[in-house]
Structures are given as structure tokens and as C-alpha cells.
Amino acid sequence: MITVLSKNQLYSSALCDALKEFNAAVYKNDGNYGDVLVVALEQEDVNTLLKETISCPVLLIGTTHEEADVEISSPCYLYELKSLIKDLLNKKEFAPVFENKRFLFEGAKRRLYDKKSKKDYYLTEKETDLIVFLVKALPEGASKMDLLTSVWKYRPDIETHTVESHVYALRQKIGEDVAEMLLKNTPDGYILETK
Numbered sequence: 001m002i003t004v005l006s007k008n009q010l011y012s013s014a015l016c017d018a019l020k021e022f023n024a025a026v027y028k029n030d031g032n033y034g035d036v037l038v039v040a041l042e043q044e045d046v047n048t049l050l051k052e053t054i055s056c057p058v059l060l061i062g063t064t065h066e067e068a069d070v071e072i073s074s075p076c077y078l079y080e081l082k083s084l085i086k087d088l089l090n091k092k093e094f095a096p097v098f099e100n101k102r103f104l105f106e107g108a109k110r111r112l113y114d115k116k117s118k119k120d121y122y123l124t125e126k127e128t129d130l131i132v133f134l135v136k137a138l139p140e141g142a143s144k145m146d147l148l149t150s151v152w153k154y155r156p157d158i159e160t161h162t163v164e165s166h167v168y169a170l171r172q173k174i175g176e177d178v179a180e181m182l183l184k185n186t187p188d189g190y191i192l193e194t195k
Contacts, residue, residue, distance in 0.1 A: 002085060003027045005049075006040040015040070018078055022085055036088045038081075039063075040074070053122045055109040057088040069125050095128070098135045100194055102181040107132050112174065112182075126151065127170050130163075134183075134192045141184075141191025163189075 002019060005027040006012045015038070016024040027033070033056045039046060040061040050058065050067045058067070061081075062074030070084050095107025104113040110128045112121040123131070129151045134142055144163045148154045152162055167190060171179035184191050 001025060001034040002036040002038055002089075003032070003034040004038045004040070005033075007042075007045070008040070011040060019082070019085070021082075022089075036085055038085070039068075053120075055111060055122065057091070057110075057125075059084055059088060067124065095132055096135045098131065098192065100181070100192070102178065102193075105131055105135070107135070114174065114178065116178075121174055123170070123173075126166055127173075130166060130170070131192070134190060138192060138194065141186040141189050143186075143189040145188075147189065 001023040003025055004012050004015050004019070006015070009026075012026045016026055019038075022036075024038075025034070027037075033054055036057050036059060037054060038059045038061065039049065041049065041063065043063045046060060046063045046065050046068075050065050057069040058065075059081075060068045060071045061076060062072075064071050069088060072081060072084060096105075097107065098105040102114065102116060104115060105111070106113075107128055110123045110125070112123055112131075113119070114121070130147065133147060133151050137146075142150075145156060147163045148158070148160070149156055154160065154162070167183065171183065174182065181193055184193055
């Protein structure tokens, strides 16, 4: 199920009708956003909304935000919108779960749970994609080049510190003191701690 969030009730209803194949519903302020949240709000409202923790993929129509999974301009073509929703649903469906002694990662929810401190960390799309790729690479790790070409879709000849920057940000988010209990360096990349 996808949920449509807009202040314009006529727009919400029309969008739900156009997206009925996804079991679309207008958001009813009950905290349940469904599998994908489609947001058609003004930029200020989007900024306020995305300050809260939303555990499903977010698709923005006509606005932008760094925490959104996908953005599409307005007006948009319905076939493009449907294609983006299908991509988000497929990504969510195949997002893995990973668990070790300290952490539980739920890819579909973009959630990392610290079992010792009982703290939830909600991850950005790229942080999630990074961990998903490393889960799929187990029992080996992944090189920075593999991550760069597969997660960020960069060409192999590009010079960048994108991977290192995202790993650093993730380690800062969960705390440097426990980061090694999730993500370890290898000679040419990274590997998840499985114990």
C-alpha cells in the first residue's frame, strides 16, 4: 500500500485514483505511512515533515529534500511516477535484514537498532544502500571501487572520497566507539562485523 500526503484533498483523491493499482490511500494522520509515502506539499511543509522519523521510502512531488528517497518534478507524467513507485516497492521488498551481537539492521525500514543501548538509528538512502551491498557481499567485504560503482553508480575512473565520507557520517551517527562492531575496514574497502 502507498500513502498520499497532500493538503489539497481533490489532488490527493485524484492521485489515489490514478495509483489504485498500488492500493493507494490518502494519509489519515494515524502514523501509518504504508510501504511508500508520496508527498505533494509545499517546501516548508516537506522540511517540517522530514524532520520526523519516517520508516518507509519517501517520494516527493515538486519539492526536494536530502532525506527523500526519490524526487519528481511537478507536473509529472503518470507513467514516470508509477515507475518510481515500483522501483521503491521493489527496493523495499528485497532489502535484507542483518543481525550481529550488537546491531539489527532492517533494510526495508532503513533502521539500525543498537541492542545494547536500545537506540534506533534511521539511515539515509545511501547509508542503507551501503549496508545492503555489504550484506549481499558477505562473507567477504566489498572494495571501495565496488561500492562506488554499484551503490553510487560512479564510473571506475572517477577520483572521489564519496564512500569514505558516507562511512564517516555513518560512524559518527552510531558513535565511533561502537562503529567497529558494525563496520570494519579491510585493506581495500569495508566488511560487516558478523559476530
